[in-house]
Amino acid sequence: MIAVEKAIDVVLSDLDSVTLHFLESCVSCGLCVPFCPYTVAGPTYEPVNKAEAMRHIYRRKMTIAGRILGPLVGAKYPRSEEDLDRMTNMAYRCVNCRYCYQTCPFGIYSGKLVIMLRRILDKVGRAPSVLKYLQTIELSDSVLINESVRERWASILDEARKSIGKDLPLDKKGADVVYLPWLVEALLTPEVIVSTIKILDMVGENWTMPSEPLGFEPPMGVIVGDRDSERKVFRRINSYLAKVGGKRALMSHGGTPYMEMRFEMPFVMNERPPYDVIHVTEYLAELYEKGKIRIRKEESGKVTWHDPCKLARGSGVVEQPRILVKASTTNYEDLPHGTGMYSHCCGGGSGIALITCDGRKLVEEFTREKIKPAEWEEKICPPLEEDYKKAIKQKIDEISEINANIVVTGCSTCIYNINKGATLYDRDFQAIHIVQYLLDKIEVT
Amino acid sequence: MGLYEFAIYDMFTPTIAIFAFGMVYRLSRYLFLYKRTAQPVWRRTSFVHRIYILIDAFLHAIVAAIKRSKVTFVTGIFLLHLFGVIPILFLLSHHIAWWSYYFPPYSILRPFAIPTSSTSSTLTVTAPFTPVTDMSNGFVNTIWGPLTIILNGDVLAILAIFGTTFKLLERIVKKVKERLDRIRVGDFVALVLLLVILISGYLATHHLPSNEIETYKLMLGIHILMAELLVILLPFTKFFHFVFGFWYGKLHEAYDLWRRGL
Incomplete structure (x- = not known):
C-alpha cells in the first residue's frame, strides 16, 4: 500500500x-x-x-x-x-x-x-477483497487454484465431452476458432460453456479451447483498477493464441472480457492482436446469414433480448442477436426503455454483484476458501447491497412492463443479476444465455 | 472616463490578448497530452451510416434529455441555449453590427438579423413598415416574417434570463439541500455573470431604468465590460465548452461510435 x-x-x-x-x-x-x-x-x-x-x-x-x-x-x-x-x-x-x-x-x-x-x-x-482475490487467481500460473475449482472445471469439461460424445480438442494447434471460456462463466453459468461447445461441434467447426480458463473475467485489472495486471493478463492470452495459432477468439461471455479484448486491448498494449475477437452471437448470426444453420421458429411465451452494456453500447453487437432470437420465436418484443446504444444496464456489472454479501458467498462456495473482508469493507458493503438491489430492480421492472417470460442475453453477469432480481422481487421470468436458448432450435444445413 | 469608454476603448485589446493566451494554453495541453496508440479493428459500416452517426452524436443527448430530463431540456438546453443565448449572441441585430465591425465577412448574416422587438423601433436594423391596420405600432419586416413575434431580442432575452435564473436557483437548492460536489463555485460565477450580461443588455436596449444618456451609457458599459470579462474567463471556465469542449467531445464520440460500428 x-x-x-x-x-x-x-x-x-x-x-x-x-x-x-x-x-x-x-x-x-x-x-x-x-x-x-x-x-x-x-x-x-x-x-x-x-x-x-x-x-x-x-x-x-x-x-x-x-x-x-x-x-x-x-x-x-x-x-x-x-x-x-x-x-x-x-x-x-x-x-x-x-x-x-x-x-x-x-x-x-x-x-x-x-x-x-x-x-x-x-x-x-x-480494492474490495473479493475482487482482489479473484485478481490474484487470474494472475496465478493456473486459475484452477484449488481442488474445488479444479473439480468444477473438470465436471464442466466432462459434461461437454458426454454431450458431444467425443474428446474435446483442447489446446489444438491450427484451429480456425479458439473458444475462450472464462472462470466467471464456470461460476455463474457453467451450462453456457457446455452449450457453446455443443454448438461448435454441431456445426463442424475446426475449433479448440484452452484446457483451463485463461482468466477469471479478464482483465480483472480493469475492474479493480490495476493497469499492470491488465497488461499481464492480456499478454498471457495473446501468447496462448499465438501458441495455438488461432485466427478467431470466440467468447460466450459478452461482458468485460469481450469489450476489453475487442476494443480496449490495443490501447492498453499499444499493439493490435493478430486475431479477431468475436462474440458467439456474431458467430451464429454469420452462420445463419450464410445459410449454414437454420433456426426453428416456435410459438412461445414472450421472448425479449437484453443488450448487455459491454456487448451493445461498448462493442456494437446489436443487430446480430436480434436476427437470431427473432428467427426463433413468433412472440418477440424489444425492451421498452431502450435497446442497443440506449439499453438500460442490469446493474451488477464491473464487479459489483460479486462484492455484495451474496456475491462473496458465491465465490467462497465456489473456491471453498474464506475471503476475509478488510475492516473498511464492513462499513461499505451493507449499504452497497441495498443500492445494488435498487439498481437491478429497474431492469426487473422494465422486463415486467412487457410481461416477458424469457429474457435472452449474451453475458453471464447479466444472467446472474436478472435472475437474482427476478427471485428477489418475485417475478415470473427467467434470463438465459443465447446459446442455451438456441441450442435445441438450431439445425445444421 | 466613464465605464462605457473604459469597456470600449481600454479593455478590448487586453480582453482579446488574455483570451488568445488562454486558448493557446488550454489547447496546447490537449496537444501535449495527445498519445498515438494502436487501434482496434474497426467495425465495417457504410459512409452514409457514418454521416448519420456524426449528426446523431450531436443530437442524441438532446433527444435523451427530451425523453428523460424535461426540465433540464426546457430550461438548460432550450431557453438558455437554443432559444436564448445562441440566437441573441449571434443574430441580434446589434450584435451582428458589432461582429461585422471587427470581422466584416460576418455581415453576410445581416439578412438573418433578429430585431430588438416585434414592433418598430429605431434600434432595429431593418426598416419598419406600417401595416394596414389601425394599430399604433408598425411591424418590423425581417426575413423571419411572422416568426418575428417570438424571434426578437425582447422575447429571447426574457427567456434566456428565465432559463439562467432557473439554473442558478436550481443549483443553489441542490448545493444546499443535497450538498452535491458537482455544483461548483465556477457554476455560480458563470451563471451570475451571464445573468448580469443579459439583464444589463436588456436594460440598455430599453433605456432603463431611466431615459438619461448617462444611465444608458452606464448600462451599456456594464453590459460590454461583463461580456469582456466573460471572454477573458472563457478559456479558464466552463464557458470553454462553447468554443471547444462541445465540439471536441462530440467529434470524439462520433469517432468512437464509428470504431465500434454503432
Missing part, C-alpha cells in the same frame, strides 16, 4: 487528451443523471457527482487555480479515512455501462473517471 498522493501521481501520469477532455469539459448539466443505474442510490451517486471526486483530485494536482485556491475551486485530495470511504462508495457504484457517455451533451465518459478512482483506491489498498 502506498500513500494517496503517490497513487494519484501514478494514475495521473498516463493522462491523455481524451481523458483530459473528460476531466475538464463537464458543465454539470446533469443530463447523464437519469440514465445511470446507480442514481437510484441517491444524488451522491449520480455519474457526474462520482466523476467530480476524480476532478477534485485532478484540479488539485494539475491546475494552477487548484494548487493555489484548493477546495474553493473544487480541488482537493482525499485526506481522511472518511474521505476514502466516500470515494470507495462512489467508485463501487458504477457498472461502467457507458450510458453516461452516450447521454452527455459533451461526450464525457464519467465511467472512465470512476475507473481512475478505482485505480487510486487499489494502490492505497482499497
Whole structure:
C-alpha cells in the first residue's frame, strides 16, 4: 500500500487528451443523471457527482487555480479515512455501462473517471477483497487454484465431452476458432460453456479451447483498477493464441472480457492482436446469414433480448442477436426503455454483484476458501447491497412492463443479476444465455 | 472616463490578448497530452451510416434529455441555449453590427438579423413598415416574417434570463439541500455573470431604468465590460465548452461510435 498522493501521481501520469477532455469539459448539466443505474442510490451517486471526486483530485494536482485556491475551486485530495470511504462508495457504484457517455451533451465518459478512482483506491489498498482475490487467481500460473475449482472445471469439461460424445480438442494447434471460456462463466453459468461447445461441434467447426480458463473475467485489472495486471493478463492470452495459432477468439461471455479484448486491448498494449475477437452471437448470426444453420421458429411465451452494456453500447453487437432470437420465436418484443446504444444496464456489472454479501458467498462456495473482508469493507458493503438491489430492480421492472417470460442475453453477469432480481422481487421470468436458448432450435444445413 | 469608454476603448485589446493566451494554453495541453496508440479493428459500416452517426452524436443527448430530463431540456438546453443565448449572441441585430465591425465577412448574416422587438423601433436594423391596420405600432419586416413575434431580442432575452435564473436557483437548492460536489463555485460565477450580461443588455436596449444618456451609457458599459470579462474567463471556465469542449467531445464520440460500428 502506498500513500494517496503517490497513487494519484501514478494514475495521473498516463493522462491523455481524451481523458483530459473528460476531466475538464463537464458543465454539470446533469443530463447523464437519469440514465445511470446507480442514481437510484441517491444524488451522491449520480455519474457526474462520482466523476467530480476524480476532478477534485485532478484540479488539485494539475491546475494552477487548484494548487493555489484548493477546495474553493473544487480541488482537493482525499485526506481522511472518511474521505476514502466516500470515494470507495462512489467508485463501487458504477457498472461502467457507458450510458453516461452516450447521454452527455459533451461526450464525457464519467465511467472512465470512476475507473481512475478505482485505480487510486487499489494502490492505497482499497480494492474490495473479493475482487482482489479473484485478481490474484487470474494472475496465478493456473486459475484452477484449488481442488474445488479444479473439480468444477473438470465436471464442466466432462459434461461437454458426454454431450458431444467425443474428446474435446483442447489446446489444438491450427484451429480456425479458439473458444475462450472464462472462470466467471464456470461460476455463474457453467451450462453456457457446455452449450457453446455443443454448438461448435454441431456445426463442424475446426475449433479448440484452452484446457483451463485463461482468466477469471479478464482483465480483472480493469475492474479493480490495476493497469499492470491488465497488461499481464492480456499478454498471457495473446501468447496462448499465438501458441495455438488461432485466427478467431470466440467468447460466450459478452461482458468485460469481450469489450476489453475487442476494443480496449490495443490501447492498453499499444499493439493490435493478430486475431479477431468475436462474440458467439456474431458467430451464429454469420452462420445463419450464410445459410449454414437454420433456426426453428416456435410459438412461445414472450421472448425479449437484453443488450448487455459491454456487448451493445461498448462493442456494437446489436443487430446480430436480434436476427437470431427473432428467427426463433413468433412472440418477440424489444425492451421498452431502450435497446442497443440506449439499453438500460442490469446493474451488477464491473464487479459489483460479486462484492455484495451474496456475491462473496458465491465465490467462497465456489473456491471453498474464506475471503476475509478488510475492516473498511464492513462499513461499505451493507449499504452497497441495498443500492445494488435498487439498481437491478429497474431492469426487473422494465422486463415486467412487457410481461416477458424469457429474457435472452449474451453475458453471464447479466444472467446472474436478472435472475437474482427476478427471485428477489418475485417475478415470473427467467434470463438465459443465447446459446442455451438456441441450442435445441438450431439445425445444421 | 466613464465605464462605457473604459469597456470600449481600454479593455478590448487586453480582453482579446488574455483570451488568445488562454486558448493557446488550454489547447496546447490537449496537444501535449495527445498519445498515438494502436487501434482496434474497426467495425465495417457504410459512409452514409457514418454521416448519420456524426449528426446523431450531436443530437442524441438532446433527444435523451427530451425523453428523460424535461426540465433540464426546457430550461438548460432550450431557453438558455437554443432559444436564448445562441440566437441573441449571434443574430441580434446589434450584435451582428458589432461582429461585422471587427470581422466584416460576418455581415453576410445581416439578412438573418433578429430585431430588438416585434414592433418598430429605431434600434432595429431593418426598416419598419406600417401595416394596414389601425394599430399604433408598425411591424418590423425581417426575413423571419411572422416568426418575428417570438424571434426578437425582447422575447429571447426574457427567456434566456428565465432559463439562467432557473439554473442558478436550481443549483443553489441542490448545493444546499443535497450538498452535491458537482455544483461548483465556477457554476455560480458563470451563471451570475451571464445573468448580469443579459439583464444589463436588456436594460440598455430599453433605456432603463431611466431615459438619461448617462444611465444608458452606464448600462451599456456594464453590459460590454461583463461580456469582456466573460471572454477573458472563457478559456479558464466552463464557458470553454462553447468554443471547444462541445465540439471536441462530440467529434470524439462520433469517432468512437464509428470504431465500434454503432
